[in-house]
Amino acid sequence: MNNHEIDYKIYGDDMQFVEIELDPEETTIAEAGSLMMMEDGVSMETIFGDGSGQKGFMGKLFGAGKRLLTGESLFMTAFTNSASGKKHVSFAAPYPGKIIPLDLSLNGGEIICQKDAFLCAAKGVTVGIEFQRKLGTGFFGGEGFIMEKLEGDGMAFIHAGGTMKEVTLSEGEMLRVDTGCLVGMTRGVSYEIEFVKGIKTALFGGEGLFFATLRGPGTVWVQSLPFSRLASRVFSAMPQNPIGRSQGEGSVLGGVFDIFDGD
Structure with a gap:
């Protein structure tokens, strides 16, 4: 293997x-700000790009530039076990959801995912970009x-x-998914x-004007709650109060404050 071989364990249910x-001497890379905790003996180093071993300054600059295009930082953090025994380092999910472990060697050596989905990986994994070649997909794909x-x-x-939800698609099998x-x-x-058919469905269906059409063969990972x-x-539930004072939303006090405010 070209990548470091790491063991892992996922904790938690909704906030994993x-x-x-x-x-010893094994390394994992992660996005800046995702660290939760690490044991004594683990050294932390900021690296330029994804640390996948690009040769020369221009190679590292190109790798960092690709990350910048996806909205990520130019830098990543490498965590290396500098001690003589096994050590542990933990990374937390940024919002409620699930952490998906992916063995790239079992998935054709390549996974294409949404921006900001990457959390961490074994050192040697390349974090690059994938351009959508079709204009419709680029403009309306979410x-x-x-x-x-x-x-x-x-x-x-x-x-x-x-x-x-992990969905395995056979040859020619199709799945329609909300773009987000x-x-x-x-x-x-x-x-x-694909454009939603029917003007009433498109305008009043509440599901947007477009959805993604996925065709196999291959595996697809779908989430129930996009961050957007x-x-x-x-944002819609935030009180529209310029002072920023909580008025006890959902309680009797909320109605009392409304009376005094003249609402």
Whole structure:
């Protein structure tokens, strides 16, 4: 294997974190800000790009530039076991959902996933970009022209919002998915955007104007709660009070405050 071979354990249900066990001199890479805790003996180093072993400055610059296009930082963090025994380092999910462990060697060495889905991986995994070649997919696909591409033969971990469903598609089998609910797919899956039929359904159905049409063969990972949907609900529930004072929403006090405010 070209990637470091790591062991792991996932804890929790809705707010999960993954604990990675490192043998001496083993390394895992992660997005900045995802660290939860690490044991004594694990050294932390900020690296340029994804640390997948690009040769020369230009190779590292190109790798970092690809990450910048996906909205990620130019830098990642490498965690190495510098001690003589096994050590552990843990990474937490950014919002409620599931952490999906992916063995790239069992998935054709490549996974295409939505932006911001990547959490951490064994050192050697390349975190690159995947351009959507069709204009319709790029404009209306929910993820834009660019998605993340994970390549290698080791373990990688991505995050999905809410509950995750893994669907295996056979040759020619089709699945329609809300564009925001698509988390990832293997290379063999074709991805297109289809317009919702019927003007009443498109305008008043509440599901948007487009959905993703996925065709096998391959594996697809679907999430029940995209972060954009969660953020929209949170924003709509925020009190429209310029002072920022809580008025006891959902209680009798809320109505009392409304009377005094003249509402």
